[in-house]
Amino acid sequence: MTSSPHTITRRVLGIASVVTAMFGRELQAQSMPSSSRNGPAKSDVRLTVNGQTHDLALDPRTSLLDALRDHLGLAGTKKGCDHGQCGACTVLVNGVRLNACLSLAVAREGDSIVTIEGLAADGKLHPLQEAFVKHDGFQCGYCTPGQICSAVGMLDEIQRGVPSAVGDLAAAPQASSVEIRERMSGNICRCSAYPNIVAAIMETQGKTEGRAG
Amino acid sequence: MRAFTYERPADVASAMKAASQPGASFIAGGTNLLDLMKIDVEQPTHLVDISRLPLREVGETADGGLRIGALVSNTDLAADQRVRQRYPVLAMALLNGASGQLRNQATAAGNLLQRTRCPYFYDVAMPCNKRQPGSGCAALAGFNRMHAILGASQACIAVHPSDMAVAMAALRAEIEVQTPAGLSRKVPIAELHRLPGQNPERDTTLARGELITAILLPPPPAGRQTYRKVRDRASYAFALVSVAAIVDTADGKIRDARLALGGVAHKPWVPKEAERELVGAAADAGSYEAAARAATREARTYPHNEFKVPLTERLVARTLSDLATGG
Numbered sequence: 095m096t097s098s099p100h101t102i103t104r105r106v107l108g109i110a111s112v113v114t115a116m117f118g119r120e121l122q123a124q125s126m127p128s129s130s131r132n133g134p135a136k137s138d139v140r141l142t143v144n145g146q147t148h149d150l151a152l153d154p155r156t157s158l159l160d161a162l163r164d165h166l167g168l169a170g171t172k173k174g175c176d177h178g179q180c181g182a183c184t185v186l187v188n189g190v191r192l193n194a195c196l197s198l199a200v201a202r203e204g205d206s207i208v209t210i211e212g213l214a215a216d217g218k219l220h221p222l223q224e225a226f227v228k229h230d231g232f233q234c235g236y237c238t239p240g241q242i243c244s245a246v247g248m249l250d251e252i253q254r255g256v257p258s259a260v261g262d263l264a265a266a267p268q269a270s271s272v273e274i275r276e277r278m279s280g281n282i283c284r285c286s287a288y289p290n291i292v293a294a295i296m297e298t299q300g301k302t303e304g305r306a307g
Numbered sequence: 308m309r310a311f312t313y314e315r316p317a318d319v320a321s322a323m324k325a326a327s328q329p330g331a332s333f334i335a336g337g338t339n340l341l342d343l344m345k346i347d348v349e350q351p352t353h354l355v356d357i358s359r360l361p362l363r364e365v366g367e368t369a370d371g372g373l374r375i376g377a378l379v380s381n382t383d384l385a386a387d388q389r390v391r392q393r394y395p396v397l398a399m400a401l402l403n404g405a406s407g408q409l410r411n412q413a414t415a416a417g418n419l420l421q422r423t424r425c426p427y428f429y430d431v432a433m434p435c436n437k438r439q440p441g442s443g444c445a446a447l448a449g450f451n452r453m454h455a456i457l458g459a460s461q462a463c464i465a466v467h468p469s470d471m472a473v474a475m476a477a478l479r480a481e482i483e484v485q486t487p488a489g490l491s492r493k494v495p496i497a498e499l500h501r502l503p504g505q506n507p508e509r510d511t512t513l514a515r516g517e518l519i520t521a522i523l524l525p526p527p528p529a530g531r532q533t534y535r536k537v538r539d540r541a542s543y544a545f546a547l548v549s550v551a552a553i554v555d556t557a558d559g560k561i562r563d564a565r566l567a568l569g570g571v572a573h574k575p576w577v578p579k580e581a582e583r584e585l586v587g588a589a590a591d592a593g594s595y596e597a598a599a600r601a602a603t604r605e606a607r608t609y610p611h612n613e614f615k616v617p618l619t620e621r622l623v624a625r626t627l628s629d630l631a632t633g634g
């Protein structure tokens with residue numbers, strides 16, 4: 095990770111990329127997948143994912159989701175709608191849950207990203223992963239990584255006192271079933287495993303402290 | 308998605324300069340812009356990433372209001388204790404919009420500038436005057452259940468999708484704008500968004516290259532505040548109709564009333580006549596129902612959205628009544 099990522103100036107990036115495209119294409123092409131040969135100029139970006147730093151040269155159009163899946167081989171994060179409507183691509187960025195499909199990878203330089211692959215620690219599943227297994231919080235499983243990453247971020251939001259549409263603005267929020275359903279509405283499960291997902295999340299309350307990515 | 312170049316300037320001045328080139332667009336949270344770029348509705352050739360500019364503070368103003376930095380996330384704004392205590396209508400509107408993930412990423416200024424979710428605007432195979440001026444409006448003779456009942460034109464019947472902006476309209480917020488010439492100007496929120504007229508391609512009155520730097524809330528108004536939203540599912544859906552309401556009552560009379568409606572027009576809709584009728588009237592059901600009728604007096608409906616008129620009236624009357632009785 096760079097020392098002060100938030101002050102990096104990328105003004106010259108466009109120019110540098112154009113120069114690369116004009117003079118560096120043949121050199122680059124040897125180390126790139128064939129699909130990106132003759133593509134537009136690349137941008138250099140350093141991504142920190144699950145504690146590991148990766149230096150990538152990406153087409154600026156690459157979403158964080160595609161960078162994770164196609165460039166880093168982290169296919170646990172799923173592509174559902176690719177439009178921020180389903181939540182399957184939810185990851186934690188600096189501890190906060192986001193839709194990776196609606197974020198440009200180049201804009202994530204210096205951020206700390208945690209995916210479903212990064213939740214288990216010391217050979218042990220994250221408490222939410224264990225709870226999803228125990229409560230059968232899925233059927234097909236496609237939405238599950240997004241559900242679990244979202245739940246990690248969501249429980250952290252409750253701990254930080256972030257309010258919701260169904261709670262009392264003046265009171266500290268509780269992880270009740272009603273609250274969890276409202277706060278998890280950005281994660282769609284087309285198998286409709288919702289009751290078990292809610293049960294799994296409720297069981298992990300208080301067990302996830304300090305593990306929100 | 309069309310190819311673009313990307314840069315992340317270090318300060319506002321550099322960002323303004325970068326955005327002055329043809330085809331450039333600011334990007335902050337990106338939750339709406341990237342979505343639209345993926346389907347070719349938006350086609351910027353250069354993205355100026357302003358997401359790390361120092362516009363993330365919520366601060367007190369000298370007059371007792373709040374200054375909300377353009378880049379404050381929707382989550383952080385809704386969670387701010389000053390907003391929750393003094394401007395609950397704003398916190399409620401924010402929390403009724405989008406999903407937890409989107410609220411974390413979306414910014415205050417981006418929320419104001421998000422574009423309509425009219426399905427014909429999104430479908431590049433269909434005519435849409437907002438997307439392609441002069442091509443026609445497919446919604447007029449199409450499935451127009453979600454569309455406007457107030458202030459629309461034959462060119463466009465799309466609605467503005469924001470919840471937050473509706474609360475800000477009721478609160479009479481001002482928008483602080485930086486001009487490319489380096490000047491700062493303030494725009495009342497009622498004058499930020501436009502009615503479609505013959506130019507629905509222009510959502511706002513902002514000039515090219517201008518940047519919203521902050522949103523200013525005046526001191527909190529007297530009375531009770533609330534935000535009510537009716538939608539097709541309980542969470543994570545755009546409004547069919549919503550209302551932001553602030554009502555101050557004393558001795559059985561209404562001293563002041565501020566209303567704004569969402570889901571009914573091309574902009575957050577302030578029903579001025581309804582507000583005028585309420586001020587000084589008895590705080591009773593008759594006044595609330597009369598105000599609700601006044602709010603929709605100019606309504607014009609389309610084949611699939613006639614339901615929005617009675618829905619708006621009942622929502623306004625019920626919300627006013629509940630506010631006055633502390634419900």
